[in-house]
Amino acid sequence: MMKFLLTFVLLALASCHAFASDPSPLQDFCVAVNDPNSAVFVNGKFCKDPKLVIADDFSFTKFRYPGSTSNPLGSKVTTAFVDQFPGLNTLGIATARLDFAPYGLNPPHIHPRGTEMLLVVEGTLHVGFVTSNQLNNTLFTKVLTKGDVFVFPQGLIHFQLNIGQTNALAFAFLSSQNPGLITIANTVFGSKPPINVDVLTKAFQVDNKLINYLQAQS
Numbered sequence: 001m002m003k004f005l006l007t008f009v010l011l012a013l014a015s016c017h018a019f020a021s022d023p024s025p026l027q028d029f030c031v032a033v034n035d036p037n038s039a040v041f042v043n044g045k046f047c048k049d050p051k052l053v054i055a056d057d058f059s060f061t062k063f064r065y066p067g068s069t070s071n072p073l074g075s076k077v078t079t080a081f082v083d084q085f086p087g088l089n090t091l092g093i094a095t096a097r098l099d100f101a102p103y104g105l106n107p108p109h110i111h112p113r114g115t116e117m118l119l120v121v122e123g124t125l126h127v128g129f130v131t132s133n134q135l136n137n138t139l140f141t142k143v144l145t146k147g148d149v150f151v152f153p154q155g156l157i158h159f160q161l162n163i164g165q166t167n168a169l170a171f172a173f174l175s176s177q178n179p180g181l182i183t184i185a186n187t188v189f190g191s192k193p194p195i196n197v198d199v200l201t202k203a204f205q206v207d208n209k210l211i212n213y214l215q216a217q218s
Contacts, residue, residue, distance in 0.1 A: 025113060026178045044178055045082060045089045058087040066169075067099040074104030074162070082177040094179055096172040100125070100162035107183055108159045114179025116152040116172050118160065120144045123168025129158035157184060190218025 026044035048057070060080045067076030078097040082088045094114065098106060100123065118127065128141035129152045143163070144150055152158040154175070162168040188195065189211075200211045 024176070026176070028180065045086070047089065048086070060085045060087075063097045063171075066167075067097065069099055069101035069104055069167075073107060074101035075099065075106045075160075077106060079181075081174075081179065088177040091177055092175065094174045094177050096174070098160065098170040098172060100160070100168040100170075102162060102165050102167065104162045104168070106160040107185060108157050109181060109183045110155055110157050111152075111174060111176075111179040111181060112155055114174040114176035115154040116158070116174050116179070118144070118150045118152070119171050119173070120146055120148050121169040121171060122146060123162055123166060123170075124164040125168055125170060126161045126163045127152075127159065129153065129156045131156065185214075186218055189214040 062078055062080070062084070067078045069076050076099045078099075079094070080088070080096060081094045085094070088094055098118075100106070118125075123146070125144045126141065127144055127150050128139055131138045131140075142148075142150055160170065188200070194215050197208045197211050197215075201208050204211070
């Protein structure tokens, strides 16, 4: 009987460790503190007293009007993440409106904490994502028109380009209230302080003049 109980306990402990995992992160980092009085975030945000919640907390109206595409990229992304739409807190979902001028681009970027599903409402978009090194950096691309949907897996580099001669509109839906956004060019060439030029010249196999130029643009 003792051997049976010991075996049962060991199996139970092994199962607990096998299936245990951390919750998905909702912030870039969370430095642990031992003093509860020093704690700042609870699941990324403090929660409003339920007795004070109103219907407006679950409504977002900033998608009513087009975003300005008068910029070098010719695109504007209006986000409804938890920072802009507090009612999303703890719900695990977010959305965004994407406006494109003719040939406007939403440049290569990643969402480290969320998968994205894109719905084209107007126009024609060339979209794509690149797999990880493990899958040989394979590029998947598709031309989408009104009513089409495309999904970008979590954490993979992706982009959207308006290939039409008219404005385009799309909406994105993401599987996290705070999916994060890392624009590749801005991150690599616009970090503060800047990444050492020697690192970038070797990584991209170009001369330092080009790296200095790119860093100056960010």
